Amino acid sequence: MARSTGKDAQALFHSLRSAYAATPTTLKIIDLYVGFAVFTALIQVVYMAIVGSFPFNSFLSGVLSCVGTAVLAVCLRIQVNKDNKEFKDLPPERAFADFVLCNLVLHLVIMNFLG
Amino acid sequence: MARSPLRFLVLILAISICHAAGIFHPISDSHRSAALDLFKPVDGSFASLEEAYEALRTFEVLGIEKTAELSKAICKSVLGTLESSSSTPKDLFHALGVNGILKCSSKEETFEDQTSKTDLHLSDAEGTFRSIKALSQSDGRWRYSSNNPESSTFAAGIALEALSGVVSLASSEIDQFMIGAVKNDIVKLFDSIEKYDDGTFYFDEKLVNMREQQGPLATTSSVVRGLTAFSSVITESLNLPGDKILGIAKFFLGIGIPGDTKNFFDQVDLLACLENNRQVKVNTVLGSHAPPLTVTLVRAFSSSARDNSIIENQELKFDPQDAVYFLDDLPASFDVGEYIFVFKMLVQDSEQQTVYATGTLTQVPIYVTGLIKIENAKIAVLDSDLGSVETQKKLDLAGESTVSVSANHLQKLRLSFQMSTPLGNAFKPHQAFLRLRHETKVEHTFVVGSSGKKFEITLDFLGLVEKFFYLSGRYDIQLTVGDAVMENSLLREIGYVELDLPEPPENASRPPPQPVDPYTRYGPKAEITHIFRAPEKRPPEELSLAFLVLTILPLFGFIIGLLRLGVNLKNFPTSAVPATFAVIFHLGIAAVLLLYVLFWLKLDLFTTLKTLCFLGVFLMVVGHRTLSHLASASAKLKSA
Numbered sequence: 213m214a215r216s217t218g219k220d221a222q223a224l225f226h227s228l229r230s231a232y233a234a235t236p237t238t239l240k241i242i243d244l245y246v247g248f249a250v251f252t253a254l255i256q257v258v259y260m261a262i263v264g265s266f267p268f269n270s271f272l273s274g275v276l277s278c279v280g281t282a283v284l285a286v287c288l289r290i291q292v293n294k295d296n297k298e299f300k301d302l303p304p305e306r307a308f309a310d311f312v313l314c315n316l317v318l319h320l321v322i323m324n325f326l327g
Numbered sequence: 328m329a330r331s332p333l334r335f336l337v338l339i340l341a342i343s344i345c346h347a348a349g350i351f352h353p354i355s356d357s358h359r360s361a362a363l364d365l366f367k368p369v370d371g372s373f374a375s376l377e378e379a380y381e382a383l384r385t386f387e388v389l390g391i392e393k394t395a396e397l398s399k400a401i402c403k404s405v406l407g408t409l410e411s412s413s414s415t416p417k418d419l420f421h422a423l424g425v426n427g428i429l430k431c432s433s434k435e436e437t438f439e440d441q442t443s444k445t446d447l448h449l450s451d452a453e454g455t456f457r458s459i460k461a462l463s464q465s466d467g468r469w470r471y472s473s474n475n476p477e478s479s480t481f482a483a484g485i486a487l488e489a490l491s492g493v494v495s496l497a498s499s500e501i502d503q504f505m506i507g508a509v510k511n512d513i514v515k516l517f518d519s520i521e522k523y524d525d526g527t528f529y530f531d532e533k534l535v536n537m538r539e540q541q542g543p544l545a546t547t548s549s550v551v552r553g554l555t556a557f558s559s560v561i562t563e564s565l566n567l568p569g570d571k572i573l574g575i576a577k578f579f580l581g582i583g584i585p586g587d588t589k590n591f592f593d594q595v596d597l598l599a600c601l602e603n604n605r606q607v608k609v610n611t612v613l614g615s616h617a618p619p620l621t622v623t624l625v626r627a628f629s630s631s632a633r634d635n636s637i638i639e640n641q642e643l644k645f646d647p648q649d650a651v652y653f654l655d656d657l658p659a660s661f662d663v664g665e666y667i668f669v670f671k672m673l674v675q676d677s678e679q680q681t682v683y684a685t686g687t688l689t690q691v692p693i694y695v696t697g698l699i700k701i702e703n704a705k706i707a708v709l710d711s712d713l714g715s716v717e718t719q720k721k722l723d724l725a726g727e728s729t730v731s732v733s734a735n736h737l738q739k740l741r742l743s744f745q746m747s748t749p750l751g752n753a754f755k756p757h758q759a760f761l762r763l764r765h766e767t768k769v770e771h772t773f774v775v776g777s778s779g780k781k782f783e784i785t786l787d788f789l790g791l792v793e794k795f796f797y798l799s800g801r802y803d804i805q806l807t808v809g810d811a812v813m814e815n816s817l818l819r820e821i822g823y824v825e826l827d828l829p830e831p832p833e834n835a836s837r838p839p840p841q842p843v844d845p846y847t848r849y850g851p852k853a854e855i856t857h858i859f860r861a862p863e864k865r866p867p868e869e870l871s872l873a874f875l876v877l878t879i880l881p882l883f884g885f886i887i888g889l890l891r892l893g894v895n896l897k898n899f900p901t902s903a904v905p906a907t908f909a910v911i912f913h914l915g916i917a918a919v920l921l922l923y924v925l926f927w928l929k930l931d932l933f934t935t936l937k938t939l940c941f942l943g944v945f946l947m948v949v950g951h952r953t954l955s956h957l958a959s960a961s962a963k964l965k966s967a
Contacts, residue, residue, distance in 0.1 A: 240892050248885035252878055259874040263866035305954035305961075312950070316919055320939065323923045324932060 238304075242289040246282045253278035273325040280318045284311055376404065460490070460505065481546045483516055487553025513554065662750045663697040663812045696812045697749045699756075701725075704744035706804075706821070708734045709785075722821055724806070733825035736788045740824060742775070742806070743783040753780045756810040761786075763802040763824070768841045771795065775808075788826065796838040797831035898957070905956045912953045915946040 235243075256274045265271055291299045291307035299307070379401050490509060668691045704722035709715065717738065720730045724744065734740055742761060748754045759775040761784055771794065775784040788795075803823045809816035900906045919942050926935040 237892055237894070241889060241894060244885060244888045244892065248881045248888075251881040251884070255874065255878050255881070259878075263870065264864070266863040266865075303958045303962075305958040309950055309954050312916065313947075316916075316943075319920070319923055320926075320935075323927045326927055 236294070238292060239289055242285050242292070246285045246289075249278045249282035249285065253282075267327065269325055269327050273322045273327075276325075277319065277322040280322070281315055284314050284318070287311070379404070457505070460509065481549050483512075484546070484549030484553035487513070487550070487557045491553070491556035509557070513557070516550065662748050662752055663695050663699070663754070665812065666693045666695060667691070668693050694812055696814050698815050699754055699810070699813045700747050700749070701808065701815075701817075702745050705742070706730060706732060707741045707743075708732050709739045709741055710737070724817060724819065724821070725815075729820060730822035731825070732822070733827070734788060735827040736792050736829055738788060740786040740788070741783065742804075743781065745780045746777075746782060746808070747780050754810075754813075756808055756813060756816075758807055758809040760807040762805040762807070764805065765795075765798050765802050766800050767798065767838070769796065769798060769838045788828070792828050793835070795826070795828060797828050797835055798838060799826055799828045802826050898960075900953075900956060900960070905953065908949055908953045908956070912946070912949045915942065915949055918942055919946065 253275050256271065256278070260271050288307055288311040290296060291302055291310075292304045293299075383401070487509075670691065701724050704724045705719060706722055707719040708717045710717055718732055720732065722730060722742075722744070732740070746754050746756065755777060759777070759782060761773045761775055762770060763773075763786075764770045771791075773784055773786065775782050777783075801823050802825075804821050805819070806821050807818045809818070900909050919939070922930075922935060922938055922942065926932070
């Protein structure tokens with residue numbers, strides 16, 4: 213039974229991988245960016261766990277910048293994805309412009325909070 | 328017990344006049360030194376002739392020597408005033424007064440000139456006399472002038488002086504009737520005299536709205552000056568009530584030493600007038616010797632038993648060497664205590680009786696002190712119920728030794744002693760206290776009761792447990808026995824008692840808080856060193872740097888991943904203008920990020936926002952251009 217579960221998991225993983233290969237490159241870029249941001253956040257959390265949370269505001273700003281930019285990237289991905297019926301009429305450049313603008317605002321706030 | 332015979336010295340100077348409250352001293356050296364202090368010449372001479380006159384008269388009366396330079400300087404100003412023709416009558420008056428004292432040498436002619444102007448012999452003396460007399464009032468006072476309806480006692484004094492001057496300068500005799508009328512006025516004036524409770528008499532103004540209100544001192548002195556001047560010029564004597572004159576003298580002596588030069592002058596001048604007229608009591612006011620007198624001790628009685636007089640009508644002997652009257656042979660029954668002695672003084676020489684006015688009976692309180700014997704002092708601890716003595720110790724109250732006893736709350740403490748006077752009578756002191764003081768400074772005081780000669784106090788601790796706040800431990804015992812006539816009053820720590828009291832119940836009252844030693848409460852406190860907040864523990868620098876590198880790593884991972892994905896820049900516009908805009912767009916974003924870095928490093932929010940405004944607007948314009956170009960390009964590609 214365990215073997216079949218393991219085999220099922222492997223099969224699932226393979227199918228997921230092949231399906232992912234079909235996604236357009238732009239989306240893959242965005243996914244990569246999101247992964248990068250989250251990973252950076254994780255490293256910061258690990259650091260905080262080691263040395264303690266002083267100064268707490270710096271930790272928060274670091275983590276929140278990563279998380280924020282990841283969220284914005286996800287929004288961009290949703291809007292740019294051609295398969296998404298909701299944003300059919302939105303040109304991707306416009307979505308990208310929003311992404312850039314929101315990032316800039318986020319980072320201004322982050323820089324202020326960094327201390 | 329030896330008893331020394333008391334030789335009872337009565338110092339006249341000390342007795343003078345004493346009526347249970349005030350004692351009046353005659354003029355003494357303290358007056359003289361005060362006079363020297365007050366009448367200090369400025370720059371070698373006095374400011375005005377009036378001041379000079381006052382100072383010199385005071386010095387003359389008190390017998391103080393004047394310096395030679397002072398006399399010379401004053402003489403110069405006096406002569407100047409007498410010679411000048413523009414001196415006012417007041418200046419002339421003072422100058423003549425000073426001259427009388429100092430006897431400055433002057434040329435005869437100058438006097439002739441002056442006197443020819445001021446009539447030495449009044450041709451119309453009667454007329455002048457009448458006009459001054461016309462200003463008198465019915466109550467004995469005088470008006471200042473015919474225009475002014477107000478009358479004053481001060482003016483009466485001035486008027487009497489003026490009248491006496493007129494009489495002395497008169498070429499013919501003044502009508503005796505008029506002099507009699509003035510004498511009546513003087514008698515009426517004396518009716519208006521006021522007195523204080525301690526027997527002093529003085530003159531004062533009745534009305535308050537007088538201009539230049541004179542105080543009682545100046546008023547009385549002016550009246551007496553006038554009286555003495557008047558009595559010296561008339562032939563027969565004035566009959567003035569002796570006790571009122573005495574009262575006036577008492578008033579002036581009672582002032583003590585006045586601080587003001589004017590008051591001082593008034594006081595001394597008046598006393599000189601009285602002295603010169605010899606209307607004064609046993610020791611004359613200025614302290615000169617009294618004439619031969621008999622001083623009788625009429626009665627002496629104890630202040631507590633006023634009816635029994637111990638001594639009656641004893642004459643005091645005179646000791647010419649010390650000029651004192653003393654009483655020899657005090658009777659044996661004089662015990663310690665408070666007495667009142669009543670004296671009467673009579674002038675021996677009958678013809679001098681009219682000259683001197685003596686006080687009537689004077690009372691003097693006398694305290695006879697002596698050593699009181701305290702003996703048989705014991706302290707004992709008794710058992711409560713039976714009254715049997717557990718411990719008993721003798722106390723030596725005269726010595727320095729202390730005793731120590733111990734007791735618990737079921738026992739009693741008894742202190743007893745006997746007191747008697749040198750003559751063996753019972754003696755009740757003003758104070759007889761026993762005080763117990765705990766280690767915590769809580770105190771309890773008790774009065775020692777007496778019956779006859781025996782003094783005893785018993786402290787029953789059973790009843791006192793609550794009063795003592797249930798405090799056990801060591802109590803210091805302090806005994807106080809004192810009285811005004813007791814020469815050996817004592818306040819002594821006689822030892823301590825260890826008291827064992829039961830535990831206090833829950834609702835027992837606590838002892839009152841004792842006053843804290845002010846030095847401990849308000850004195851300097853311990854120095855405080857400020858403890859700053861300990862800085863947070865920071866991680867070691869190597870660890871932080873390591874994690875910095877670790878954080879940068881995902882960026883590289885991202886770039887590598889991008890490359891793996893096969894990212895390219897094919898869609899970058901190639902033609903000139905869009906390319907420029909695209910480049911500028913990217914540069915704009917880079918600039919904004921750089922601005923953020925600068926903001927973190929050193930800029931503040933305001934400058935950042937200001938710069939961001941410009942950059943943002945610029946970026947939006949450029950971005951819009953670039954992206955719209957891209958959008959149109961992709962739209963073209965889609966449609967195509």
